[in-house]
Amino acid sequence: MNNNIDVIAFYLPQYYPIPENNEWYGTGFTEWTNVGKSKPLFRGHYQPKVPADLGYYDLRLTEVRKQQSKLAREAGIAAFCYYHYWFGKGKMLLHEPIEWMLKSGQPDLPFCLCWANHKWYNKTWNSAKSVLDKKELIGIDYGDEADWKLHFECLLPAFKSERYYKIDGRLVFVLYRVQDIPNVADFKRVWNEQAVAHGLPEFYFVNYIDDVAKLNEPIQNSCEKKIVMMKANIDSVGGSAFVRKLSRFTKMLVSQLLHIPTGVYQYNKIRKKLSGPIFAQEDVIPVLLPNWDNTPRRANGAMVLDNASPDQFYLHCKETFAYIHSKKNKVVFLKSWNEWGEGNYMEPCLKYGHGYIKALRRALDEEE
8 A cells, every 4th residue: 555545446347147137138238248339429539448458358257357456456456346236125236246256266355345226227228219218127125124134144245354445444335325225324223233243343334426516415424434526527517416417417418319429528628627625525535537438328428538548547646646645544436447338447458558557556656
């Protein structure tokens, strides 16, 4: 660890076929399906993004997960934060990579979990249709105390792992949409009681905020810390979170209807919007954003950070790290390690090779 800065990278497990995706999108569907067939929206647009060292990998292969660990260590990543999909009453999806990681030890990196508690819609992947054309594929039943305990028990092997990442000796668990969890205070209490009953430390709950405008919402202060993502600063107008969301949705809709990209921004011009003084607050955990281009999922409705590069990412890291020097816990989340469908990744691609990995390592080393 460099000057006690821990970078925790979100990790997407959507890289192997599952029955549900086979039914919804066709046999063999994975994250790579739309990544590989993505097309450029304008002259000079880097699409499709093509993975280099690991290729279009399958997470069922231990060797792939081992190489991911090696690359993450090269970058200086302290831990992976796996997206965890729990829909209630024992229903989970894409949970096998966590189980394989625990059983095989690969990736052999420290880790924590993020409950990605959002409904799944077909709009997530059906970029050929309008953004208004969405169908719920699976919802979430938040249940009662019995279901909360079942949820805890299903994750108990992970919590017992010596590699599970902790802050102040407590188990880090991220709530992606804390505002959607009924009785979240009771949910946290029950989980803490369960942890202690199993000889574990209590949880260090962290909620994820996708727009800084939501910081004023009381529910966002219900956890020990909050991860604040600044991407919404790029394409939003207005003050309230609702108005900002509406502006983004309208722009996306116009793009879809007129078949022209309206969400293209030059990374070097918007980079400073991705960090700010709010990152110096003790209860805020910054987010690093190396790149973003969700053309595979949104086509003309995509948000594209054009000309994102390792050199620009290095500057973004330096600007973000400058705000956390005096903080007690110098923890930073990175979005993301491998969200290729969002054009949001650190893994090597054909254009930049190990560039992003080297950029983060350089920024961390300079903090020593």
